[in-house]
Amino acid sequence: KQEVTQIPAALSVPEGENLVLNCSFTDSAIYNLQWFRQDPGKGLTSLLLIQSSQREQTSGRLNASLDKSSGRSTLYIAASQPGDSATYLCAGLNAGGTSYGKLTFGQGTILTVHP
Amino acid sequence: GAVVSQHPSWVICKSGTSVKIECRSLDFQATTMFWYRQFPKQSLMLMATSNEGSKATYEQGVEKDKFLINHASLTLSTLTVTSAHPEDSSFYICSARRVVDYGYTFGSGTRLTVV
Numbered sequence: 001k002q003e004v005t006q007i008p009a010a011l012s013v014p015e016g017e018n019l020v021l022n023c024s025f026t027d028s029a030i031y032n033l034q035w036f037r038q039d040p041g042k043g044l045t046s047l048l049l050i051q052s053s054q055r056e057q058t059s060g061r062l063n064a065s066l067d068k069s070s071g072r073s074t075l076y077i078a079a080s081q082p083g084d085s086a087t088y089l090c091a092g093l094n095a096g097g098t099s100y101g102k103l104t105f106g107q108g109t110i111l112t113v114h115p
Numbered sequence: 116g117a118v119v120s121q122h123p124s125w126v127i128c129k130s131g132t133s134v135k136i137e138c139r140s141l142d143f144q145a146t147t148m149f150w151y152r153q154f155p156k157q158s159l160m161l162m163a164t165s166n167e168g169s170k171a172t173y174e175q176g177v178e179k180d181k182f183l184i185n186h187a188s189l190t191l192s193t194l195t196v197t198s199a200h201p202e203d204s205s206f207y208i209c210s211a212r213r214v215v216d217y218g219y220t221f222g223s224g225t226r227l228t229v230v
Contacts, residue, residue, distance in 0.1 A: 031217050032216070032217055032218065034218060034219060036221070041206075041224070041226065042223060042224060043121065043208050043221045043222050043223040043224040044159075044208065044210075044221035045221075046218060046219070046220060046221070049216060049218040051216070089158065089159075091219070093217055093219075101164075102149075102161060102164070103149075103161070103210075103219060105158045105159050106158065107157075107158050108158055
């Protein structure tokens, strides 16, 4: 059964810092890995989607990498801003096993960026 | 980009009544939609997978008769919480899987409060 772990669980940084959020998964049989952002009381906003054949994706100040062999993905946020404060979730789309075709989510990293 | 509209965003109902939540893909066809439940400070829990024109597939432990799912068209899935009780109070989120890249687009969520 796929398990996704996110480290750290919470992160508080001053504005302007570059930061890295980590995501690890136990089963490398994934179609893709997606990073989401969730603001309190809201749905999920897709940030980046990395297909299993890709190594990284970039969007503005965000860069996500994927290493299937080691079961890891990282989300890099450059020059953080208070508006980046949210919960960040990674999720793998399973390509095998009992969770085939389903997303497995990590528990999330709560990011707070101080002005 | 792909957008999923979810309504209502919040609802308060009396115990014993039924509540319907709609999830609509606005600019793409979604043969598969998913319904999640989220408890405070927790990640998303998959409740069921909704396939257009067929019966939904429920996760273990989810009551089929309590949570009725209908996916009558390629753009609309509905979740009906029947005979709601206070323990059904939660945040419900739908998502649709895009055929083009197998990425997921989420609705904005529905906060259900049963009094």
